[in-house]
Amino acid sequence: MTEDEEQELRIELARLRQEHADLDTAIQAMLETGRIDPLRIQRLKKKKLMIKDRIVAIEDQIVPDIIA
Structure with a gap:
């Protein structure tokens, strides 16, 4: 990754993260x-x-899990 x-x-x-907050x-x-x-609360x-x-997926891309 560049x-x-x-x-x-x-x-x-x-x-x-801001949108989540x-x-x-x-x-x-x-x-x-x-x-x-x-219904609105459920949708939110x-x-x-x-x-x-999506946050977890991006964090995994930035810092991949390395099996030692």
């Missing part, structure tokens, strides 16, 4: 305000999980 490719992955990783904040706000739309949680899976 340095440019790694840098692009790190930028994407930072963006995804934003979704978490949105879910918490919905729960705290009492404006609970179960599903999107958050998909983002988390």
